[in-house]
Amino acid sequence: MARAKKSAIIAVANQKGGVAKTTSVASIGAAMAEAGKRVLLVDLDPQASLTFSLGIDPDVVEVSIHEVLLGQAEVTEAILEASEGVDLLPSTIDLASAEAQLLTRPGREFVLQSVLEEVRSDYDVILLDCSPSLGVLTLAALTAATGLIIPMQAEMLSHRGVGQLLDTVRDVKKLLNKKLKTIGILPTMYDGRSNHAREVLDDLGGRYKLPVLSPPIPRTVRFAEAPAAGRSILDTARSSKGASAYREVTERILEAI
Ligand code: ADP
Ligand code: MG
Numbered sequence: 360m361a362r363a364k365k366s367a368i369i370a371v372a373n374q375k376g377g378v379a380k381t382t383s384v385a386s387i388g389a390a391m392a393e394a395g396k397r398v399l400l401v402d403l404d405p406q407a408s409l410t411f412s413l414g415i416d417p418d419v420v421e422v423s424i425h426e427v428l429l430g431q432a433e434v435t436e437a438i439l440e441a442s443e444g445v446d447l448l449p450s451t452i453d454l455a456s457a458e459a460q461l462l463t464r465p466g467r468e469f470v471l472q473s474v475l476e477e478v479r480s481d482y483d484v485i486l487l488d489c490s491p492s493l494g495v496l497t498l499a500a501l502t503a504a505t506g507l508i509i510p511m512q513a514e515m516l517s518h519r520g521v522g523q524l525l526d527t528v529r530d531v532k533k534l535l536n537k538k539l540k541t542i543g544i545l546p547t548m549y550d551g552r553s554n555h556a557r558e559v560l561d562d563l564g565g566r567y568k569l570p571v572l573s574p575p576i577p578r579t580v581r582f583a584e585a586p587a588a589g590r591s592i593l594d595t596a597r598s599s600k601g602a603s604a605y606r607e608v609t610e611r612i613l614e615a616i
Contacts, residue, residue, distance in 0.1 A: 366399075366482040367616040368475060369542065370504035375520055376491035378510045379547035379576065381408045384488040385443075386602065387508075390609035392444035396483040399438065401475075402450035403500055404490035410449040413441040417451045425453040427474055428499075429460060434474050446482070454496070461495045468495075468535050472503035484616070493527055501531040506542045506616055511563070513549040513556045513575055521567065541569055542615050545608065549575035572611055576604045 371384050381404070388400045402409040402424065407417035417423075420439075426432035427448070434448065441447040461467040475485060487500045501507065507528060511518065532539050544563055550556045564571040579601040 366397075366479050366485050367506055368479075368485045368487065368504045369506040369508060369612070369616065370487040370489060370497075370500040371508050371510060372487075372489040372497055372500060372524065373509050373511060373521070374491055374493045374497070374524055378512050379545075380491075380510050381412060381488050383508070383510050383545060383547065383576070383605070384409055384486045385412050386605040387609050387612065388445045388484075388486050389443040390602075390606045391484050391486075391613070393606070394609065394613065396613075397481065398445040399448060399478065399482045399485045400441070400445050401448040401471075401485060401487045403454070403471075403487055403496050404450055405452050405455035406490070407450040407452065407454075409488045410447065410451075413443070413445075413447055415439060415441060415447065415449055417449065420449045420451050423449050423451040423453060425451060425457050428454075428457050428470050434477050438478070458495050461499075468498050468502045471496075471499040472536075475503055493524065498527070498531065498535075501528060501539060502535045504536070505538050506540050506612075508542050508545050508572070508612070509569075510545045510547045513546040513560050513563075514553075518559075525567065542612060543570035543572040545572045546575035548578040550578050551575075570615075572608050574604050574607055576608070577601055 371380050373380060384400055388398050391398045400409060410417045422432045422437040424437060427434050427437050437448055439447050439449055461470060487504060489497045489500050528541065544567065546560055560575060577600050579599055581599040581601060
């Protein structure tokens, strides 16, 4: 019976760049695969950092999510087997123009949902790596998702804009996707030695009235190095404290979905 269950679709979103969305998708995806889950990662950012970090050169990708969203290719034609036992729906720079092309289409918010419906029974979990904007692609991700994780750098300045994201989530729930559940805020790049970071962390849940996933992901140089190597993060940093934090957080997420 369990195999017939539809996959959870988790959007990892925050319109601020550099808060570890992509790192979190790659790391949580790899940890879920380690736990025996069938995982699909979806790169929704024209910068294609997720695609690149999984060792795939976006410039040589022939069929990407761009063609799939515009109805020019089947989703199964675009999905690749990536490292770490996960599948990837890759992005390329072409995706930058999809946003504009989708703008004039009726039902554009549902375009990703209907694409993923075709492969949903093949996976236990589908993770969506959103771009740093609240544009059409992020709205489509929130509309397709059953769960939302909001990575947030554990320092004050990065919290501007979270209110706007939460307003958007509220509207999406009301108008487009009643099933969307906010799994929690994921504190990233956490420096436990800093009093300031600790205070911000203690304050987070109460301020936004949302669950805060635990443990926070520590700031480590191993993460900063991984994407440059063009390899997935858990792979390069398998035994680092960052990787073990992601494994623990992944257990919490699997309990929550
Ligand atoms: P986003 O997708 O939100 O823009 P990324 O995942 O690309 O963020 O991360 C931004 C940068 O921060 C990258 O260079 C990444 O390697 C680095 N980074 C991510 N997580 C950590 C961490 N825990 N410690 C140190 N550097 C990190
Ligand atoms: Mg990113």
